[in-house]
Amino acid sequence: MIELGHFAAFLALGLSLAQAVFGLKGERRLAGLAAVTGFGVMALSFLILIFAFMRSDFSVALVANNSHTLKPMVYKIAGAWGNHEGSMALWCLVTIGFGAIAAATMRTGRETFEARALGVQGMLAFGSLAYLLFASSPFLRLDPAPFQGAGLNPLLQDPALALHPPMLYLGYVGYSFVFALAAAGLMEGRIDRVWAKEARIWSLAAFAPLTLGIALGSYWAYYELGWGGWWFWDPVENASLMPWLIGAALLHSVIVTEKRESFAAWTALLAVLSFLFSILGAFLVRSGVLTSVHAFAVDPERGTLLLLGLLAYGGFALGLFAMRAPALTGGKPWQLFSREGALMANNVVLIVATLTVLLGTLFPLIAEAFGRTISVGEPYFNLTFVPILVLILILLPVVQAWAWGKADLKTWTRWAMGGAALTAVFLLLGVGVMSIPLGAAFGVAVGVWLVFGGVWEMKRRAMTLGRVFKMPARVWAMTLAHVGLGLFVIGAVIETSGRYEATLALAEGGTGTVAGWEITLKEVRAIEGPNWYADKAVLTACKGGASAELLPMKRFYPAAMMPTTETAIHKTGTGDLYVALGEQREVDGQARWVFRVYYNPMVDLLYFGVVLIGLGGLLAMWPEKRGLKPSEGAA
Amino acid sequence: MRARTRRLYTFGIAALLVIAAAALAFFALRENANLFYTPEILAEKGLPKEGREVKVGGWVEPGSLTYADGGATMRFTVIDNSPNTITVSFTGVAPDLFREGQGVVATGRFSPEGEFTARQLLAKHDENYQPRELKPLEAGG
Numbered sequence: 001m002i003e004l005g006h007f008a009a010f011l012a013l014g015l016s017l018a019q020a021v022f023g024l025k026g027e028r029r030l031a032g033l034a035a036v037t038g039f040g041v042m043a044l045s046f047l048i049l050i051f052a053f054m055r056s057d058f059s060v061a062l063v064a065n066n067s068h069t070l071k072p073m074v075y076k077i078a079g080a081w082g083n084h085e086g087s088m089a090l091w092c093l094v095t096i097g098f099g100a101i102a103a104a105t106m107r108t109g110r111e112t113f114e115a116r117a118l119g120v121q122g123m124l125a126f127g128s129l130a131y132l133l134f135a136s137s138p139f140l141r142l143d144p145a146p147f148q149g150a151g152l153n154p155l156l157q158d159p160a161l162a163l164h165p166p167m168l169y170l171g172y173v174g175y176s177f178v179f180a181l182a183a184a185g186l187m188e189g190r191i192d193r194v195w196a197k198e199a200r201i202w203s204l205a206a207f208a209p210l211t212l213g214i215a216l217g218s219y220w221a222y223y224e225l226g227w228g229g230w231w232f233w234d235p236v237e238n239a240s241l242m243p244w245l246i247g248a249a250l251l252h253s254v255i256v257t258e259k260r261e262s263f264a265a266w267t268a269l270l271a272v273l274s275f276l277f278s279i280l281g282a283f284l285v286r287s288g289v290l291t292s293v294h295a296f297a298v299d300p301e302r303g304t305l306l307l308l309g310l311l312a313y314g315g316f317a318l319g320l321f322a323m324r325a326p327a328l329t330g331g332k333p334w335q336l337f338s339r340e341g342a343l344m345a346n347n348v349v350l351i352v353a354t355l356t357v358l359l360g361t362l363f364p365l366i367a368e369a370f371g372r373t374i375s376v377g378e379p380y381f382n383l384t385f386v387p388i389l390v391l392i393l394i395l396l397p398v399v400q401a402w403a404w405g406k407a408d409l410k411t412w413t414r415w416a417m418g419g420a421a422l423t424a425v426f427l428l429l430g431v432g433v434m435s436i437p438l439g440a441a442f443g444v445a446v447g448v449w450l451v452f453g454g455v456w457e458m459k460r461r462a463m464t465l466g467r468v469f470k471m472p473a474r475v476w477a478m479t480l481a482h483v484g485l486g487l488f489v490i491g492a493v494i495e496t497s498g499r500y501e502a503t504l505a506l507a508e509g510g511t512g513t514v515a516g517w518e519i520t521l522k523e524v525r526a527i528e529g530p531n532w533y534a535d536k537a538v539l540t541a542c543k544g545g546a547s548a549e550l551l552p553m554k555r556f557y558p559a560a561m562m563p564t565t566e567t568a569i570h571k572t573g574t575g576d577l578y579v580a581l582g583e584q585r586e587v588d589g590q591a592r593w594v595f596r597v598y599y600n601p602m603v604d605l606l607y608f609g610v611v612l613i614g615l616g617g618l619l620a621m622w623p624e625k626r627g628l629k630p631s632e633g634a635a
Numbered sequence: 636m637r638a639r640t641r642r643l644y645t646f647g648i649a650a651l652l653v654i655a656a657a658a659l660a661f662f663a664l665r666e667n668a669n670l671f672y673t674p675e676i677l678a679e680k681g682l683p684k685e686g687r688e689v690k691v692g693g694w695v696e697p698g699s700l701t702y703a704d705g706g707a708t709m710r711f712t713v714i715d716n717s718p719n720t721i722t723v724s725f726t727g728v729a730p731d732l733f734r735e736g737q738g739v740v741a742t743g744r745f746s747p748e749g750e751f752t753a754r755q756l757l758a759k760h761d762e763n764y765q766p767r768e769l770k771p772l773e774a775g776g
Binding site for chain 1: 688708732
């Protein structure tokens with residue numbers, strides 16, 4: 001059975017080569033046909049792989065190494081991509097899938113351009129399939145087949161993490177087609193309105209799932225690792241943040257190219273970089289060159305291959321860019337104070353912010369080359385990334401109202417005064433009355449400013465309430481994303497500055513107090529699940545009239561010989577009371593259990609904000625109604 | 636505004652921002668990059684600047700683990716291939732794979748007396764994953 005999957009993947013390899021050859025020769029129809037057929041064949045191959053996991057066919061090496069008969073069915077299925085080989089197969093499937101969907105839906109009226117884009121996508125698919133088949137094949141047999149599998153890493157047996165890789169890959173790999181479009185556009189020497197319309201849709205198709213994928217991963221780390229935080233500036237996290245930042249810059253610059261045909265070369269460059277940074281991310285995660293708390297499926301040799309791929313793709317696209325970009329013509333003229341200028345500022349800030357993340361992520365490698373072992377943590381990023389980004393967040397509500405070409409600066413002073421007044425109110429209230437730190441009060445003011453600015457811009461464009469619901473999807477999308485960004489900032493600032501944490505060592509019947517919550521340990525029970533056993537603590541938490549039962553667990557998975565932490569979270573409405581169970585300790589001849597207790601205010605708001613950004617990205621893909629004046633389209 | 640003037644402005648502003656970011660990054664890295672200490676390196680180089688966050692790595696000396704603060708704080712000794720040791724205290728839950736005799740990497744600060752207070756502990760995971768900082772140690776041992 002698995003041999004059929006193996007064969008199908010080889011067939012897909014051949015078809016992607018055909019797609020590349022036909023596409024680059026300009027045969028739109030044949031390249032499209034190869035893409036669609038290739039997708040069908042690769043989907044079959046991937047389904048066969050999933051089926052092997054579902055049946056626990058341990059004669060397949062990958063299944064034997066990563067699955068177990070006692071595992072719940074949903075994790076058997078998710079196990080198919082919860083490992084290096086399987087996730088590469090998913091990567092290939094998504095690459096081919098984007099090409100196939102593009103082949104079926106692209107209607108730019110430019111046959112050679114579309115053919116070439118499909119051709120480049122075919123090349124990318126060929127590269128990843130070759131890597132899959134020759135360097136990390138999931139289809140290998142094991143002889144003799146073991147009776148039982150080694151089990152999936154128990155940390156990965158979780159609903160959020162079952163969905164996280166596919167989402168993230170839709171994002172990473174989605175940028176492959178943006179890359180292909182940029183390469184094809186550069187070959188044609190035409191990066192114009194038509195090109196930008198197509199590139200914008202595909203960059204949204206990558207950006208929205210990438211956003212949601214990062215949110216899922218962060219949420220998983222929040223409740224599964226038991227560390228109480230949602231972002232650790234870990235290299236693996238940074239690896240996903242960098243393409244997201246480049247993608248966000250691209251989303252904004254492609255609008256300028258679409259509406260005004262300006263920024264053509266810059267947009268093409270960002271389109272190329274978005275995918276290169278995705279591969280860089282895969283390289284950082286997979287090669288193990290950096291220390292990460294989420295290190296997953298690490299293999300230095302494969303890292304070398306990924307690095308070679310990165311260099312090959314990068315050399316190809318950047319070479320093409322260097323040859324063709326100078327010939328691209330500029331669009332309509334614009335002044336510095338204009339929507340173009342504002343979006344340029346957005347791009348510059350996002351790129352500089354990306355570079356600070358890149359530097360912080362790679363610096364340990366650079367230092368190691370000089371013989372010093374160091375690491376770069378949160379304080380570095382708080383000092384660099386955060387202030388740089390705050391710059392653009394403060395400007396956003398003001399400049400999003402600016403017109404194309406030349407802005408009317410009369411409202412500028414009114415905005416500046418409004419912003420200053422809002423900040424003053426927050427600083428007075430926050431620092432003076434509620435005595436919270438200055439930075440936190442300022443951060444919340446920035447978040448509120450963004451939410452207010454997002455809503456205000458909608459009001460400005462719609463003029464009347466009745467017209468709000470008739471506004472184009474793009475305007476709604478922008479409002480959602482900017483309001484979401486504001487909510488995220490508010491949540492992130494309050495969570496970071498207001499987090500409260502403590503360690504309790506309790507004997508059964510013992511009580512401790514954290515953030516006003518009186519926490520009592522009733523008992524610790526031994527329980528058993530389908531493929532694990534656990535110590536489960538029964539805690540009650542009381543504060544004022546409110547009370548809650550918290551049941552944190554420490555699980556042990558015998559198949560993988562690995563313990564995991566299952567945190568207990570009580571939602572109070574304004575935050576999370578969060579408890580992780582630690583080990584048992586002998587203290588003064590008495591058995592005590594250790595608990596890490598956190599109070600994390602406004603965590604849900606933070607995730608809600610990120611989800612709004614992702615939904616905004618999806619909504620922005622909604623087809624535009626015809627006959628709209630360009631001036632009514634959103635920026 | 637002519638395109639050339641505008642380009643000049645754009646590049647000027649971008650360059651300013653890049654320079655500011657580079658200065659920030661330089662300062663932040665100088666102040667915040669965590670140097671790595673083993674007992675041997677500590678004996679050789681002495682204590683880092685007071686208040687500076689660093690990392691400490693080595694093996695947990697068997698039999699050295701004790702508890703304080705009613706069990707909330709753990710104290711243990713970190714050793715390497717040298718005769719030197721570092722005393723580490725940590726308030727919190729030990730990582731799942733924390734064991735006496737196993738590798739550990741702690742992030743935190745030294746007191747003027749040379750005792751290390753950790754804010755985060757990472758333990759060696761398994762054969763496939765271990766903190767990179769400990770690799771040179773293993774090779775030496």
